[in-house]
Amino acid sequence: MSRSNPRVLSTLERVGGFASAQEVHKLMQREGERIGLTTVYRSLQSLLGEKIVDVLRREDGEAIYRLCGDTHHHHLVCKNCGITVEIEGGAIEKWAKSVAQEQGFRDVGHTAELFGTCADC
Amino acid sequence: MSRSNPRVLSTLERVGGFASAQEVHKLMQREGERIGLTTVYRSLQSLLGEKIVDVLRREDGEAIYRLCGDTHHHHLVCKNCGITVEIEGGAIEKWAKSVAQEQGFRDVGHTAELFGTCADC
DNA sequence: ATTGTTGCAAACCATTTGCATACGT
DNA sequence: ACGTATGCAAATGGTTTGCAACAAT
Numbered sequence: 001m002s003r004s005n006p007r008v009l010s011t012l013e014r015v016g017g018f019a020s021a022q023e024v025h026k027l028m029q030r031e032g033e034r035i036g037l038t039t040v041y042r043s044l045q046s047l048l049g050e051k052i053v054d055v056l057r058r059e060d061g062e063a064i065y066r067l068c069g070d071t072h073h074h075h076l077v078c079k080n081c082g083i084t085v086e087i088e089g090g091a092i093e094k095w096a097k098s099v100a101q102e103q104g105f106r107d108v109g110h111t112a113e114l115f116g117t118c119a120d121c
Numbered sequence: 122m123s124r125s126n127p128r129v130l131s132t133l134e135r136v137g138g139f140a141s142a143q144e145v146h147k148l149m150q151r152e153g154e155r156i157g158l159t160t161v162y163r164s165l166q167s168l169l170g171e172k173i174v175d176v177l178r179r180e181d182g183e184a185i186y187r188l189c190g191d192t193h194h195h196h197l198v199c200k201n202c203g204i205t206v207e208i209e210g211g212a213i214e215k216w217a218k219s220v221a222q223e224q225g226f227r228d229v230g231h232t233a234e235l236f237g238t239c240a241d242c
Numbered sequence: 243a244t245t246g247t248t249g250c251a252a253a254c255c256a257t258t259t260g261c262a263t264a265c266g267t
Numbered sequence: 268a269c270g271t272a273t274g275c276a277a278a279t280g281g282t283t284t285g286c287a288a289c290a291a292t
Contacts, residue, residue: 003272022256036274041257061182061281062256076224085224091216096235099208103197108237114217116229124246143281157249162282182256183281 004050007033008043012053018064056111076114087114125171128154129164133174139185139205177234199239208235 011028012019019027025040044065047053053065074092076085092112100108132149133140140148146161165186168174174186177196195213197206213233221229 005272020256038258038274039272042272045258057178057182060256061178061184063182076220076226076229087220087224089216091212092233095210095212095216099197099235100237103206103208104240105197105199105235105237108197108235110233110235112213112231112233114220114226114229114231116221116226119225126247141281159249159283160247163248166283181281 004043004046004052005035005039007035008040009047009052012047012065012067015066018056018066020058020062020064022062024065054109056109074112074114076116125164125167125173126156126160128156129161130168130173133168133186133188136187139177139187141179141183141185143183145186195233195235197235197237199237199242204239204241 007028008024011024011031011033015024015027021037021041021044024044025035025037028035028040044053044055048055048065052068054068056064056066058064073086074089076087089112092110096108096110100106128149129145132145132152132154136145136148142158142162142165145165146156146158149156149161165174165176169176169186172189175189177185177187179185193210193214194207195210197208198204210233213231217229217231221227
């Protein structure tokens with residue numbers, strides 16, 4: 001087994017949100033780091049096992065990672081022009097917590113995205 | 122563009138829950154239907170566009186489909202065993218509506234999924 | 243005839259794995 | 268030397284697409 005490459009972790013920290021393995025890799029390359037895609041994948045796997053990062057799935061199925069401790073937010077996306085507004089999700093956090101408790105689930109995370117038509121469209 | 126093959130829809134109806142394109146295809150073949158995997162994929166795409174089916178992602182990123190019920194609900198999924206509980210999302214609906222209004226968005230829909238570890242795992 | 247439907251094979255793309263090289267101790 | 272980390276190339280597996288045969292109107 002491999003341990004996580006610290007440069008991968010620090011890149012993910014710098015991103016401050018979600019990023020796929022491919023994106024982390026591209027970003028690192030753009031910044032002059034010499035690292036293989038394989039290593040990025042292996043590091044993320046490792047960080048996942050150590051519960052240092054969380055994984056989610058994009059709509060297209062691509063895995064996206066973020067630091068566990070991040071204060072996360074949600075998005076309101078315009079279906080037409082694609083403009084995206086970051087929003088707080090306090091209500092959702094509470095809802096998630098209470099539903100989880102009712103059902104006896106632990107370590108509950110969530111995804112939530114809103115999509116509609118923005119004022120300009 | 123292609124229209125959805127009715128046998129795909131009826132198979133998904135028979136399943137009564139989530140199934141991936143691959144599973145639908147295998148099931149149909151096992152039952153003697155002569156249909157290609159491609160057609161299953163295309164039919165599911167089409168049903169998705171017509172909002173007749175819903176799509177979710179398994180942990181490994183595989184897309185799973187099921188009939189859209191008229192009652193809009195969300196899911197609480199166990200990351201470990203995959204058991205899924207359907208839950209009401211009254212709080213989310215309200216939250217979505219109020220956020221949308223604040224930002225001047227119209228026709229706002231949403232996705233929300235909860236995932237954690239169930240009581241048995 | 244024209245249009246829509248099918249399915250094979252090939253392409254695609256994210257991810258994983260085999261293996262040989264390079265590194266750290 | 269030993270075990271670990273790396274990265275290339277190839278394999279994997281779900282999904283999409285090109286294209287030619289086929290059915291329907």
